[in-house]
Amino acid sequence: xxxxxxxxxxxxxFLAAKVAADPAFHVELNQDALNLLRQSREVVERTAASGxxxxxxxxxxxxxxxxxxxxxxxxxYQVQVVRYHNSGVGPYLDRTAARSVILARLIGFSRGGxxxxxxxxxxxxxxxxxxxxxxxxGEGSVGSSDLTQLAAVAAVALGEGEAFDASGxxxxxxxxxxxxxxxxxxxxxxxxxxxxSANAFSVGAGTLALVRLRHLARxxxxxxxxxxxxxxxxxxxxxxxxxxxAIQAAKAVDGQGDSAxx
Numbered sequence: 001x002x003x004x005x006x007x008x009x010x011x012x013x014f015l016a017a018k019v020a021a022d023p024a025f026h027v028e029l030n031q032d033a034l035n036l037l038r039q040s041r042e043v044v045e046r047t048a049a050s051g052x053x054x055x056x057x058x059x060x061x062x063x064x065x066x067x068x069x070x071x072x073x074x075x076x077y078q079v080q081v082v083r084y085h086n087s088g089v090g091p092y093l094d095r096t097a098a099r100s101v102i103l104a105r106l107i108g109f110s111r112g113g114x115x116x117x118x119x120x121x122x123x124x125x126x127x128x129x130x131x132x133x134x135x136x137x138g139e140g141s142v143g144s145s146d147l148t149q150l151a152a153v154a155a156v157a158l159g160e161g162e163a164f165d166a167s168g169x170x171x172x173x174x175x176x177x178x179x180x181x182x183x184x185x186x187x188x189x190x191x192x193x194x195x196x197s198a199n200a201f202s203v204g205a206g207t208l209a210l211v212r213l214r215h216l217a218r219x220x221x222x223x224x225x226x227x228x229x230x231x232x233x234x235x236x237x238x239x240x241x242x243x244x245x246a247i248q249a250a251k252a253v254d255g256q257g258d259s260a261x262x
Contacts, residue, residue, distance in 0.1 A: 001024055001025070001026050002022075002024065002025050002026070003025070003026045003027075003028060004019045004025045004026070004027045004028070005028055005029075005030045006027065006028065006029050006030065006033055006106065006107055006110045006125075007029075007030045007032045007033050007110070008032045008033055008036055008110065008111070008112075011107050013206070013207040013210050013211075014207070014210070014211060014214075016100070016103060016104065016107070016204075016207045017100065017207040017208050017210065017211045018211075019099075019103060020096050020097075020099040020100035020103050020204065020207070020208065021096045021099075021208075023095075023099070023128075023131055025128075026129055027103065027106070027125045027128045027129055028125060029106075029110060029118070029121060029122060029125060033110040033121075034118050036110070036111075036112040037109065037110070037112060037116065037117070037118040037121055038118055039112065040112040040113065040114070040115050041115055041116065041117050041118070043115065044057065044115040044189075044190055048189055048190070053068060054190075055193075056190060056192075056193035056197075057189060057190035057193075058071075058074065058189065058190075061081065061193065074189045075186075075187070075188070075189065077192070078187040078188070078189070078190075078191060078192035079158060079160075079187070079192070080192075081192035081193060081196065082151050082154045082155055082158055082160070082187075082192050082195065082196065083151075083155070083160070085147045085148060085150075085151035085196050086148065086151040086152055086154075086155045086160075086161055087140060087148055087151075088136070088137030088138070088139060088140030088141070088148030088149060088151075088152055089137050089139050089140050090137050090138040090139035090140070091137070091138050092135045092136060092137060092138065092164075093136045093137075093138055093149075095133050095164075096208065097136075097204065097205055097208060098133055098134055098136050098153075099128060099133075099204075100204030100205060100207060100208055101136060101146075101149055101150070101153060101200050101201050101204045101205075102124055102127050102128055102134075102153055102200075102204075103128060103204060104198075104199075104200035104201075104203040104204035104207070105124060105150060105153070105195075105198055105200035106121060106124040106125055106128070108198050108200060108203075109121040109124065109194070114194035114198075115190055115191075115194060116188075116191050116194045116195075117188055117191070120185065120187070120188070120191055120195075123157060123182075123185050124157070126180075126182060127153075127156075127157065127180075127182075130180035130181065130182060131166070131180065132156065132163060132176050132177065132180050132182070133163055133164040133165075133176070134152055134153045134155075134156040134161065134162075134163045134173070134176075135152065135156075135161070135162040135163055135164060135170055136149050136152040136153060136201075137149070137152060141201075144199075145196070145197045145198055145199060146198065146199055146200060146201035146202055147196050147197065149200070149201040150195060150196045150197070150198060150200055150201065151195075151196045153195075154192070154195040154196055155173055156173035156176060156177070157173075157177075157184070157185045157195070158173070158184050158185055158187065159173055159174040159177055159184030159185075160172075160173050160174070161173040163175075163176035164176075165179065166179075217259070218262075220259075221259055221262040225262075228240070242260075243260040243261075244260075245257075245261075247260075248260045248261075
């Protein structure tokens with residue numbers, strides 16, 4: 001079994017797409033990422049303890065940003081945030097796309113800016129490792145974050161929402177977790193906003209599209225090369241001079257030069 005270890009450094013889009021497409025990968029956070037997550041969570045908890053009002057940590061969201069959430073209601077409010085954002089529509093994402101969403105959010109957690117606990121990030125890694133397949137509607141978000149898609153994942157993590165079982169049937173999220181040997185995640189203060197407010201669908205789906213586009217680009221070069229081979233058999237065709245390094249250097253367009261070299 002191959003291991004994909006997430007640290008604090010850059011992650012190749014092509015590697016992320018490969019991991020999303022192959023459930024055999026074991027995904028884990030390395031010690032550097034775990035240390036950073038602990039440090040960032042400590043900042044969140046110190047801020048919460050100070051009584052300072054922080055959006056999404058101890059206030060309502062959107063137009064309610066100036067309304068404080070009582071301390072006794074903070075944990076219940078996390079579940080409420082996930083519930084009212086879990087309202088997507090349209091066809092569900094396939095397994096690879098769903099894995100790409102979870103993986104992209106997990107990589108986002110590892111950067112430390114979300115302020116989630118290490119155990120929350122590790123739970124998302126286990127969703128991948130244990131084959132949990134949330135039912136994620138492909139449409140519904142408005143604004144700068146993929147709210148509804150990420151809420152669909154978070155709902156399953158909390159033991160709600162829906163997921164697909166091994167046979168492809170829709171089942172309650174709680175059953176999907178139980179079948180995978182997982183207990184529902186209990187989110188801490190501020191974590192609900194971190195779970196739903198990011199561009200992990202756009203990023204995850206983008207990595208998959210990038211891999212397909214690169215494959216199509218290679219096929220286009222192969223098709224042109226074969227066409228030149230064919231044309232060269234008739235009337236002295238198949239002129240390769242437009243593809244010469246000198247011509248391409250004059251153009252100074254890197255992508256075109258790479259294609260010409262191929």
